[in-house]
Amino acid sequence: MLCLQVLSILLIATAALASEEDVLELGDNDFDSRLSEIDTALVMFYAPWCGHCKRLKPEYAKAAEDLVRNDPPVTLVKVDCTEAGKETCNKNSVSGYPTLKIFRNGEFSQEYKGPREANGIAKYMKAQVGPASKELKSVADLEKFLASEKESVVIGFFENESDLKAAFFKLADKLREKVQFAHSSYKDVLAKQGVTDAVILFRPAHLKNKFEPSSVTYSGPAESSDLNDFLTKNFYGLAGVRKSDNQREFKSPLVVVYYAVDYVKNPKGTNYWRNRVLKVAEQFAGKVNFAVSPNDEFTHELNEFGIEFAQSDKPKVAARDASEKKYVLKEEFSVESLTNFVNDLLNEKLEPYIKSEPIPENQDEPVVVAVAKNFEDVVVNNDKDTLIEFYAPWCGHCKKLAPAYDELAEKLKGEDVAIVKMDATANDVPPNYDVRGFPTLYWAPKDKKNNPVRYDGGREVDDFLKYIAKEATNELKGWDRSGKEKPAKTEL
Incomplete structure (x- = not known):
C-alpha cells in the first residue's frame, strides 16, 4: 500500500511539473x-511534429509557471502553426520552428534572443518588464523579493542620493538581462538591514551553506566598473550552479563536478555533494574556480572529457587550466581525491586529457589526416603553409567538398603546401581554431602557425588554387601569384 501511495504521489508530481496550464494557447480567432x-x-510559434519544439515545451512550461507570478507578470503564449494558427504564423513571418517573439500590448516588439531553458527564459523575460531595478517599499517587499529569486540578487540601500546610488543604477541598466536588481530608500527597510548607503549581494536560500556568507556587502569605489567586478567575483560564490544558460560565465581555471544537480526534486541530495565540493573550494579560493553541473544537461561535455554518463554514479570531475587544457579526476570522488586533484592541477602534475582518434599508421593519400595526437606534427611543425579542413563525417557539405579537396591535394603534390583534414567530432580542436560548423577551413602560414586565418572563399578547386597561390609564403612552382598555371618547362 505504501509503495502504491508513493507511486501515486510521484505520478501526480510529474504531471504537475509537465503541466502547460500557465501557457496560453492562442490561434487565428483570438x-x-x-x-x-x-x-x-x-510567443512561441511551433509545429507539433518539430523535435526542437518538443524539447522546448517543458522548459517553456516551467518558465511560464514562474513568470505568471512575477511582478509585473509576463505571459507565455504558444501558437500551433499547422492548425488553428496558420494565418497568424504567416502574418508574423514565421519560417522555422520554434520561433519566439516578444509582444507588447499586442504589437511585435522584438525577436527573442535569450536562453531556451526554464531558468534562462524566466530571467531574460523578467528583464523585459518594469524598471532595471525593482523598488522595495517595505520589509515585506524585501522578504518577498529575496524568497522569490532562484539566483543571487543585488540590492541597493540608499538613504540619500550618492555616487554609489548612481553607479548602482547605471550597472543595473547594463546588466538587467543577467542579474536581478532591487533598491530601497524606505527607513524601515534600511533599519532592517542596518545600513544607509550600501550595495549587497544576497545568495538564494537553497544555496546557503556554512562555507561562505549568505550575503556580501560591496566596499569598493563608487564606480559602476568596480561594482561590476565585485559582482563578477562573488555572484556564483565558491561553487556556483553551472547550467547551459550561464556556462560561459564560469572562467578557467575551472573545476566542474557533475552529478544529479536538481534543486526542485532533490535539494537535500544536491546539497549533500555540493557541500563536499564547497569544503574543497574554500581551500583554493582565488586560485581556481569551482562549479557543480547537472550531468544529464552536460552529456556532450562529459563526452568531450571521455567520461561516460551514468545517472546513478558518484560525481565525476573534469577541469580546464588557464590555457584550456583538459583534465579528468580518475579516482572515485571524495573530498580527499578532489583536494589532491586540484593541488596537482595547480602544480602542473596532471597529464592533460586529449580526445583523439588513433594516429594513422600511414599517410598514403594526398590529403594528410590530422588527429589531436599528431596535430603538432602534421600542422604546427610541418614547416609548410597548410590548409586545414575541420569536418564531421555526417556533414553533407563536407561530403560535397571531399572530391574537390582531394583533387586540390593531388594538384599541389610537390609544392611547399600541406592539405590537411581533421574530424572535429572525434578529436579535440586546438583553441586557436574556432570551429562552430562544418566544414570550417583555416589557412596556417608556415611562419605564423599560432595565428591561422579562417578561409571563407569559394570551394571549387580553382578558388582554392587562386587563394593559395596568392597567400603562399613562397611562390608556388606551378602557379604564379595570380593563380595562373605556369607553362611546363621543356627540355632542350
Missing part, C-alpha cells in the same frame, strides 16, 4: 484580441 490585453508576452 490571437490579436487576447494579446492586445497583455502588457508583455513571449
Whole structure:
C-alpha cells in the first residue's frame, strides 16, 4: 500500500511539473484580441511534429509557471502553426520552428534572443518588464523579493542620493538581462538591514551553506566598473550552479563536478555533494574556480572529457587550466581525491586529457589526416603553409567538398603546401581554431602557425588554387601569384 501511495504521489508530481496550464494557447480567432490585453508576452510559434519544439515545451512550461507570478507578470503564449494558427504564423513571418517573439500590448516588439531553458527564459523575460531595478517599499517587499529569486540578487540601500546610488543604477541598466536588481530608500527597510548607503549581494536560500556568507556587502569605489567586478567575483560564490544558460560565465581555471544537480526534486541530495565540493573550494579560493553541473544537461561535455554518463554514479570531475587544457579526476570522488586533484592541477602534475582518434599508421593519400595526437606534427611543425579542413563525417557539405579537396591535394603534390583534414567530432580542436560548423577551413602560414586565418572563399578547386597561390609564403612552382598555371618547362 505504501509503495502504491508513493507511486501515486510521484505520478501526480510529474504531471504537475509537465503541466502547460500557465501557457496560453492562442490561434487565428483570438490571437490579436487576447494579446492586445497583455502588457508583455513571449510567443512561441511551433509545429507539433518539430523535435526542437518538443524539447522546448517543458522548459517553456516551467518558465511560464514562474513568470505568471512575477511582478509585473509576463505571459507565455504558444501558437500551433499547422492548425488553428496558420494565418497568424504567416502574418508574423514565421519560417522555422520554434520561433519566439516578444509582444507588447499586442504589437511585435522584438525577436527573442535569450536562453531556451526554464531558468534562462524566466530571467531574460523578467528583464523585459518594469524598471532595471525593482523598488522595495517595505520589509515585506524585501522578504518577498529575496524568497522569490532562484539566483543571487543585488540590492541597493540608499538613504540619500550618492555616487554609489548612481553607479548602482547605471550597472543595473547594463546588466538587467543577467542579474536581478532591487533598491530601497524606505527607513524601515534600511533599519532592517542596518545600513544607509550600501550595495549587497544576497545568495538564494537553497544555496546557503556554512562555507561562505549568505550575503556580501560591496566596499569598493563608487564606480559602476568596480561594482561590476565585485559582482563578477562573488555572484556564483565558491561553487556556483553551472547550467547551459550561464556556462560561459564560469572562467578557467575551472573545476566542474557533475552529478544529479536538481534543486526542485532533490535539494537535500544536491546539497549533500555540493557541500563536499564547497569544503574543497574554500581551500583554493582565488586560485581556481569551482562549479557543480547537472550531468544529464552536460552529456556532450562529459563526452568531450571521455567520461561516460551514468545517472546513478558518484560525481565525476573534469577541469580546464588557464590555457584550456583538459583534465579528468580518475579516482572515485571524495573530498580527499578532489583536494589532491586540484593541488596537482595547480602544480602542473596532471597529464592533460586529449580526445583523439588513433594516429594513422600511414599517410598514403594526398590529403594528410590530422588527429589531436599528431596535430603538432602534421600542422604546427610541418614547416609548410597548410590548409586545414575541420569536418564531421555526417556533414553533407563536407561530403560535397571531399572530391574537390582531394583533387586540390593531388594538384599541389610537390609544392611547399600541406592539405590537411581533421574530424572535429572525434578529436579535440586546438583553441586557436574556432570551429562552430562544418566544414570550417583555416589557412596556417608556415611562419605564423599560432595565428591561422579562417578561409571563407569559394570551394571549387580553382578558388582554392587562386587563394593559395596568392597567400603562399613562397611562390608556388606551378602557379604564379595570380593563380595562373605556369607553362611546363621543356627540355632542350
